[in-house]
Amino acid sequence: AITPEQYKAISEKWGVEFKAKARIDFTPEELKWISDHPIIRATNKKELAPLEFVQGGVASGFSVDYLNLIAKKVGFNIEYVNGLLWNELLDLLKEKKIDVSHTIVQTADRDEYLEFTEPYLSVPWAYFGRIGSDHINDISDLEGKKIGIAAGSIPWKIYSQNYPHLNIIE
Numbered sequence: 001a002i003t004p005e006q007y008k009a010i011s012e013k014w015g016v017e018f019k020a021k022a023r024i025d026f027t028p029e030e031l032k033w034i035s036d037h038p039i040i041r042a043t044n045k046k047e048l049a050p051l052e053f054v055q056g057g058v059a060s061g062f063s064v065d066y067l068n069l070i071a072k073k074v075g076f077n078i079e080y081v082n083g084l085l086w087n088e089l090l091d092l093l094k095e096k097k098i099d100v101s102h103t104i105v106q107t108a109d110r111d112e113y114l115e116f117t118e119p120y121l122s123v124p125w126a127y128f129g130r131i132g133s134d135h136i137n138d139i140s141d142l143e144g145k146k147i148g149i150a151a152g153s154i155p156w157k158i159y160s161q162n163y164p165h166l167n168i169i170e
Helices: 004-014 028-036 062-074 086-094 154-162
Strands: 039-043 053-055 058-060 077-081 146-148 167-169
Touching: 004 062, 039 086, 062 077, 154 167
Parallel strands: 039 077, 146 167
Antiparallel strands: 053 058
């Protein structure tokens, strides 16, 4: 649904190559569903640049561009829900007030209320600290330090449950 030049520009912008399928063949049931659901509500996390973030009140990032391409090819529009904390977005997903989440890690508890696709991108976890600070080699190296973690995220859950004595700043 976009020109080859637009496709190339988006791919180059994010440093990723996609192999686009020329045509999507939908079943009559799928076409009816698309017709009945012209607007899909999707999460838009504000702390995951460059994958997804908010810029001037607008959903932005690689994952957003990718989801927008899918929506354009399929024939529906996306309303991004942004400005909320991740755990608030998760609650809206559980309550079925948001239809889709992207850039999300699959967990056993999320399997209870979400259907997951195959990942379209694999990104390693990274931890960082101030320049010149001691390296973190072991969990004990975090004792007495402030640890900033997005509330509701996988690392937040792990640290909160397994290391409640650490100074976690949400």
